[in-house]
Amino acid sequence: MKNIYIYTRYGLALGGVGMALMEILKRLNELDGIKLKLIVEKELFFESFLTDKVPHDIEIMYLKNQNAYENLFLVKKMKKILTSAKSSKIKILIIRSIDRAINSINIKKTLKNENIDILIDFDMSLCGKIKKLKAKKKIVWVHNYINIYPWYSWKNNIKYYDNIMVTCEESKKTILDNNKTLGNKIVKLYNLINFDRVIEMSLQKVPLIELSFIKDKYIVSVMRLDSKQKDFHTLIGAHKLLKKEGIKVKHYIIGSGPDRCSIEEEIIENNLENELILLGAKKNPYPWIKNSMFFVHSSKYEGMPIVLVEAMILEVPVISTSCPVGPSDILDHGKQGILVKMMDSSDLAQAIHLMLSDNKIREEFKKKNKDWLTEFRCSKSLNTLKNVLDLN
Missing domain, CATH: 3.40.50.2000 (Glycogen Phosphorylase B;)
Structure with a gap:
């Protein structure tokens, strides 16, 4: 033993x-x-x-x-x-x-x-x-x-x-x-991701009180409310630029964290309460991801943000900041999603606008992601882990 x-x-x-x-x-x-x-x-x-x-x-x-x-x-x-x-x-x-x-x-x-x-x-x-x-x-x-x-x-x-x-x-x-x-x-070793579990959970019903939210057209982010790592300032800045150009979209943010109050204050200061909506933490965020138009990830640093792979499993296109480390690997250096510059609200705003306005691009990413996701299959990573632990 x-x-x-x-x-x-x-x-x-x-x-x-x-x-x-x-x-x-x-x-x-x-x-x-x-x-x-x-x-x-x-x-x-x-x-x-x-x-x-x-x-x-x-x-x-x-x-x-x-x-x-x-x-x-x-x-x-x-x-x-x-x-x-x-x-x-x-x-x-x-x-x-x-x-x-x-x-x-x-x-x-x-x-x-x-x-x-x-x-x-x-x-x-x-x-x-x-x-x-x-x-x-x-x-x-x-x-x-x-x-x-x-x-x-x-x-x-x-x-x-x-x-x-x-x-x-x-x-x-x-x-x-x-x-x-x-x-x-x-x-x-890519993190072990159970594709079947992600798909199964995405099909679960959301509470009746939340149905009206999920039926809207929206984009989504799932991340901890921690401004040290997650770049909410850039995200808020991007929506400010979009609104100035007359482009409005509901952006649900799922997650909790220590900086909720300061993030909320910045959203209110920029009159973006109807655009950026903090929904709090959810044990099952997958129905929200699955029903979104696309997924947005704004961060200053990462490791391997599993949520990007999970969005791709659910055939949801992804925009992410090209921060160290992980997003570039997951999105194959921009071939499987849109990578934007770190801490650049203008670049992020342009990417959101492009994804909103061009249905063809969204569909292309969905098709390309299916083949690419083989890289992240759990069985492949598990075999590597067993070798390291001398269990084979």
């Missing part, structure tokens, strides 16, 4: 990384000869949306009991500082350093007496600690643009992993640009 431990800091949140983790857990759990354990760090202010989707026979180990943790005097102080608008950057840095130190102690205590054959660091959360952790094989999964992580952590420690899983060619190149000796450790 091979003991495989998967560590995640963010993987139970509703989003691309979370959905990728759920599919991997499901697929690995179907294999014989392995025992899976999921180690989860419960962070402050973090909601675990996907806990009930973890297969029931996989043990979940929490580093922190959330209620007990949040009742600690120190943690209450930390929470107050982190949420206060008056807190200085130095105070916030100190508090986050304390939190990281607590996490480090908890990780070592949790894993100390465990017999680990394979330890998978699913979101690079163990990078600074990996050298001191014991496992026969250590694997890291790079789901995002690696240069957003603290350079002193990943550049000094990524060499201590036996394998580095990347989700696109661009990501591999970025790592090799920083350290050419890692080439034999890097494995490109």
Whole structure:
């Protein structure tokens, strides 16, 4: 029996990384000869949306009991500082350093007496600690643009992993640009995407109260309301330019996140409440994607945005910013969808206008996407994963 431990800091949140983790857990759990354990760090202010989707026979180990943790005097102080608008950057840095130190102690205590054959660091959360952790094989999964992580952590420690899983060619190149000796450790593996599940969920009925929304002509985005990563300023700017030219379209945005209030304020300031409509998070966004005219993705950096592939599975054309890393790989450098410049409202506005006005272009993308999607079939990625885990 091979003991495989998967560590995640963010993987139970509703989003691309979370959905990728759920599919991997499901697929690995179907294999014989392995025992899976999921180690989860419960962070402050973090909601675990996907806990009930973890297969029931996989043990979940929490580093922190959330209620007990949040009742600690120190943690209450930390929470107050982190949420206060008056807190200085130095105070916030100190508090986050304390939190990281607590996490480090908890990780070592949790894993100390465990017999680990394979330890998978699913979101690079163990990078600074990996050298001191014991496992026969250590694997890291790079789901995002690696240069957003603290350079002193990943550049000094990524060499201590036996394998580095990347989700696109661009990501591999970025790592090799920083350290050419890692080439034999890097494995490109597209996230496991269950095509049948996406199609099946897209056919589910939406609540009666939402039917009038979904029957309208609209375009859609599904992304976290986080302005640090997602480029809402450019998206809002694009709609401002379109409205100035007399081009109006309803654009539904599905997702939740820390910057909802500031995004909403910017939408109101630009009189775009009837164009940009925040619908909040939805456990099943697929009927909304399927019934849209096309999908728009505006971001400053990515890893492999699964939602772009999911839109293509549902025969929905895609516009995406050409940010590092992922969209260019998924859209085959602009052959399978429209890639626009980062942080360029004018370029995005032109792409939206073109897709709105030219039905022929939308139909061409739908046809081309069918053949291209073979690249992202789950079976292909699963075989690669089994090879890395020595399960074949």
